[in-house]
Amino acid sequence: MENFAFYNPVKILFGKGQIANIATEIPADAKILITYGSGSIKINGVYEQVTASLSGHNFLEFGGIEANPHLETLLKAVELIRSEGIDFLLAVGGGSVVDGTKFIAAAVPFDGDPWDILAKQAPVKTAMPFGAILTLPATGSEMNTSSVITKWETQEKLFFSSPLVFPRFSILDPETTFSLPLRQVSNGIVDAFTHVMEQYLTYPVNAPLQDRMAESILKTLIEEGPKTFADLHNYEARANVMWCATMALNGLIGVGVPQDWATHMIGHELTALHGLDHAQTLAIVLPNLLTVRRDRKRQKLLQYAERVWGLVDSTEESRIDLAIAKTRDFFEVVGIRTKLSDYGVGLDVIPLITDRFEKRGFVALGEHQDVTPKVVEQILALCA
Amino acid sequence: MENFAFYNPVKILFGKGQIANIATEIPADAKILITYGSGSIKINGVYEQVTASLSGHNFLEFGGIEANPHLETLLKAVELIRSEGIDFLLAVGGGSVVDGTKFIAAAVPFDGDPWDILAKQAPVKTAMPFGAILTLPATGSEMNTSSVITKWETQEKLFFSSPLVFPRFSILDPETTFSLPLRQVSNGIVDAFTHVMEQYLTYPVNAPLQDRMAESILKTLIEEGPKTFADLHNYEARANVMWCATMALNGLIGVGVPQDWATHMIGHELTALHGLDHAQTLAIVLPNLLTVRRDRKRQKLLQYAERVWGLVDSTEESRIDLAIAKTRDFFEVVGIRTKLSDYGVGLDVIPLITDRFEKRGFVALGEHQDVTPKVVEQILALCA
Numbered sequence: 001m002e003n004f005a006f007y008n009p010v011k012i013l014f015g016k017g018q019i020a021n022i023a024t025e026i027p028a029d030a031k032i033l034i035t036y037g038s039g040s041i042k043i044n045g046v047y048e049q050v051t052a053s054l055s056g057h058n059f060l061e062f063g064g065i066e067a068n069p070h071l072e073t074l075l076k077a078v079e080l081i082r083s084e085g086i087d088f089l090l091a092v093g094g095g096s097v098v099d100g101t102k103f104i105a106a107a108v109p110f111d112g113d114p115w116d117i118l119a120k121q122a123p124v125k126t127a128m129p130f131g132a133i134l135t136l137p138a139t140g141s142e143m144n145t146s147s148v149i150t151k152w153e154t155q156e157k158l159f160f161s162s163p164l165v166f167p168r169f170s171i172l173d174p175e176t177t178f179s180l181p182l183r184q185v186s187n188g189i190v191d192a193f194t195h196v197m198e199q200y201l202t203y204p205v206n207a208p209l210q211d212r213m214a215e216s217i218l219k220t221l222i223e224e225g226p227k228t229f230a231d232l233h234n235y236e237a238r239a240n241v242m243w244c245a246t247m248a249l250n251g252l253i254g255v256g257v258p259q260d261w262a263t264h265m266i267g268h269e270l271t272a273l274h275g276l277d278h279a280q281t282l283a284i285v286l287p288n289l290l291t292v293r294r295d296r297k298r299q300k301l302l303q304y305a306e307r308v309w310g311l312v313d314s315t316e317e318s319r320i321d322l323a324i325a326k327t328r329d330f331f332e333v334v335g336i337r338t339k340l341s342d343y344g345v346g347l348d349v350i351p352l353i354t355d356r357f358e359k360r361g362f363v364a365l366g367e368h369q370d371v372t373p374k375v376v377e378q379i380l381a382l383c384a
Numbered sequence: 385m386e387n388f389a390f391y392n393p394v395k396i397l398f399g400k401g402q403i404a405n406i407a408t409e410i411p412a413d414a415k416i417l418i419t420y421g422s423g424s425i426k427i428n429g430v431y432e433q434v435t436a437s438l439s440g441h442n443f444l445e446f447g448g449i450e451a452n453p454h455l456e457t458l459l460k461a462v463e464l465i466r467s468e469g470i471d472f473l474l475a476v477g478g479g480s481v482v483d484g485t486k487f488i489a490a491a492v493p494f495d496g497d498p499w500d501i502l503a504k505q506a507p508v509k510t511a512m513p514f515g516a517i518l519t520l521p522a523t524g525s526e527m528n529t530s531s532v533i534t535k536w537e538t539q540e541k542l543f544f545s546s547p548l549v550f551p552r553f554s555i556l557d558p559e560t561t562f563s564l565p566l567r568q569v570s571n572g573i574v575d576a577f578t579h580v581m582e583q584y585l586t587y588p589v590n591a592p593l594q595d596r597m598a599e600s601i602l603k604t605l606i607e608e609g610p611k612t613f614a615d616l617h618n619y620e621a622r623a624n625v626m627w628c629a630t631m632a633l634n635g636l637i638g639v640g641v642p643q644d645w646a647t648h649m650i651g652h653e654l655t656a657l658h659g660l661d662h663a664q665t666l667a668i669v670l671p672n673l674l675t676v677r678r679d680r681k682r683q684k685l686l687q688y689a690e691r692v693w694g695l696v697d698s699t700e701e702s703r704i705d706l707a708i709a710k711t712r713d714f715f716e717v718v719g720i721r722t723k724l725s726d727y728g729v730g731l732d733v734i735p736l737i738t739d740r741f742e743k744r745g746f747v748a749l750g751e752h753q754d755v756t757p758k759v760v761e762q763i764l765a766l767c768a
Contacts, residue, residue: 001623003399008392014640015387206620208607209627212600220593236590239385243593243640252636256398256627 001207001256008251010143011169014243016235018171019049022090023057025131025169030088032059033081035101037093039063044179046135050092060084065093068271068278069100070152071115078107078114081128089130091167094184095139095191098132102147102165105130118149118158127164135176137242138188138279140195140249142170150272157272172246174238182229186335187279189225192245193218193330194282198261199254201290201300202367207257211303214253217244218308225334262365263289266376269353274345283331283338288382290324292375296368340383350380385591385640392635394527395553398627400619402555403433406474407441409515409553414472416443417465419485421477423447428563430519434476444468449477452534452541452655452662453484455499462491462498465512473514475551478568479523479575482516486531486549489514501544502533508546516554520564521626522572522663524579524633526554534656541656556630558622566613570719571663573609576629577602577714578666582645583638585674585684586751591641595687598637601628602692609718646749647673650760653737658729667715667722672766674708676759680752724767734764 013021026032034050041047051059062077080086081104091101105128107114116122134142141147146161177185200214221244227237247253266289267281276284294301298320305311305323312319328338337343354373357365365371371379397405410416418434425431435443446461464470465488475485489512491498500506518526525531530545561569584598605628611621631637650673651665660668678685682704689695689707696703712722721727738757741749749755755763 001399001620001627003402005395005397007395011389011391012639013389015385018387206624208624209600209604209631212604213597216593216596216600220596223592236385240590240592243385247593255396 001205001210002258004255006251006255007163008143008166010166010250012143012172012246013169014172015239016173016175018173019046019133019176020053022050022053022131022133022169022171023055026054026057026088026090028057030057031084031086032057032088032090033077033084033086034059034061034090034092035065035077035097035104036061036063036091037065037067037097040179041092041135044135044176046092046133046176050090050133059090060086065097065100067096068148068150068157069096069103070150071103071118072152074100074103074107074149075114077104081108087128089128091130091132092135094134094136095141098134098141098167099139099147099149101130101132102141103149103160104128105165106160106162115151117160118151119156121160124160124162124164127162129168132167132170133176134170134172134242136180136184136188137172137177137245138184138191140192140246142167142172143246143250146249148268155272157268172242174235174242177238177242178233182335183277185228187277188245189221189228189241189334190279190283190331190336192241192248193221194263194279194286195248196253197286198263199257199259201297201304202258202260203297204299204303205257210253210255210257215304215307217248217253220244222308222330229335258367260367262371262376265357265362265365266353266379269356270345270349273349273352274343276343276345280336280343283328283336284340284383285379287324287328287331287338288379290327291382292379293366293371294320294324296370340380347381347384350377353380385589385594386642388639390635390639391547392527392550394550394634396527396556396630397553398556399623400557400559402557403430403517403560404437406434406437406515406517406553406555407439410438410441410472410474412441414441415468415470416441416472416474417461417468417470418443418445418474418476419449419461419481419488420445420447420475421449421451421481424563425476425519428519428560430476430517430560434474434517443474444470449481449484451480452532453480453487454534454536455487455502456536458484458487458491458533459498461488465492471512473512475514475516476519478518478520479525482518482525482551483523483531483533485514485516486525487533487544488512489549490544490546499535502535502542503540505544508544508548511546511548513552516551517560518554518556518626519560520568520572521556521561521629522568522575524576524630526551526556527630527634530633532652539656541652556626558619558626561622561626562617566719567661569612571661572629573605573612573625573718574663574667574715574720576625576632577605578647578663578670579632580637581670582647583641583643585681585688586642586644587681588683588687589641594637594639594641599688599691601632601637604628606692606714613719642751644751646755646760649741649746649749650737650763653740654729654733657733657736658727660727660729664720664727667712667720668724668767669763671708671712671715671722672763674711675766676763677750677755678704678708680754724764731765731768734761737764
């Protein structure tokens, strides 16, 4: 395996009723801003649990953080925090709220235009402390340092990462996910699955524990994911999916191994240009990326076919074909369509995307840095 | 799965040449005490790497920490630290040196008799900061909060744990393990394997990801462990075993699941009374504990038989028998004998051990708290 550094100080409180413990995780004298999204937390009981737990604390709230959180919205929170003297943030929601709160945490003390943190990868030198209450298992943001933010004005979706934006704590109560719209449950499963694939489906470097841990998450998502649809109040299935989603992107399965992320990079552009859900873009791109890259990813595709899908018979080529087909079928089974045409997007999107990569100086993507704009074109052509 | 809290802020630097990075992990103005064991680090080049990396730092050293570190030795380090104004510890060695350094870190600022931290489980309110350079993969101490210390005078081996004794960082360079005596390589593999079993081989609570991650470590140890003997400079095998040992006891596979630890508790007494290596005691006790507890552990034994050893044919009883036999065989294959008589220990040890449990108020051990002294007796009787 390759050399690596691993560090993840996020405290996880997992299970029923854990929201009642937030008060002990936040300094008693902190002035808190609760950040949230479209307001579902005010309907499903989460907001009441949070405010009850914060009784005696001083807090304000800031709602309206969108899916693919907008820079423009987040900057309003930055202004509020500066004027109100807030000193602790509490993100309550899914990956977008947590990502948005990470950006806010870095932007408040930032000297200059906060967009530079994303556009120029300006270094984050300090950040506000924050905790998270996760209500949508998907992105893994609750236990990592990454954040993806969209500038609405220019339709750009960009990424930053800093160890200063680890949440101080994250609360994962599977019961908060019972009331999620099915589309978001589907999205979460596909997002977590693809996070694992980006770190696993590359080439072998003799890292058998990392491989097996990645396969553990994939197999558990395949087994537990569909159960969440069969019974919307299946606590165990929700809990298992939730823990899978966190483990999929807290850094652990990616230590000492090559990583791909081309599916995400291509997908981000589809979201930025056509507003598709993040997970929808992954479900469209991943199977076709595996098809186009089958030679470069050959050994891992065969391992994936055997260990995750139990495919051992027939020729190597048909095992690879079948593993890719099963991946696509799994996405469809958990409720995500896998073709651009399912979302009314035509192939005229291809030059827009490759142009964007070239303009942004991304010469090539992927674990070998050889997914050139030409290869992106081939992948997207199969997504029709 | 059960509710859980997980928190592990240890920074891991893994791979060749990582010792060169310690200087950046320790404050430049710290007065450091390097703690180590019998002095092998002065023969195998590790000491030179450490002191070269600390060039410009102010440091002293304290050697002679034994396997099963002695309270009496560690208290000498405590005295030295207090008189010299040391403010950072650097443990260089295996689990005993790291465990011993954890105790020193807690004992230096402790108000009262430091033995109370172990004997009375007196709360640790503050501890000195320390880092570790691991040279023997086995105990997992490099990424957890636990420490086991022996009081030589009374032959007592006791345990304490505190989040204040997480190492600030741990360096894992597999090359430092090339020169280990084979007995220690063997011990490390069996220790790590048993750590997983204590957290896995209990009863099902619908925690499929934790189960699969535990099985991932077991399978990797079974596959990679023997390779370290075939070629003493097989870097990849050493690296894989080293990462398995850390992952076996950093808390992650144990979240939300019941845990046993009876094998360890019984084993500690064998070490305290007869000086057996820790791993030798585990190799003796575990297979017989599984035999005596086969009904209480039935479902997990069947899962272990199938997933770890590939046993699917024949009756349930014979699959369980065979899985236990394969466990014992594995310990023998990696070089650890599995009977008390192999070490010249007779069954007269049994009443001494059960008496000690009763005196210390351990009414019963194990995941169901029903491993009474009577059951311990049954287990040890099979160990002959």
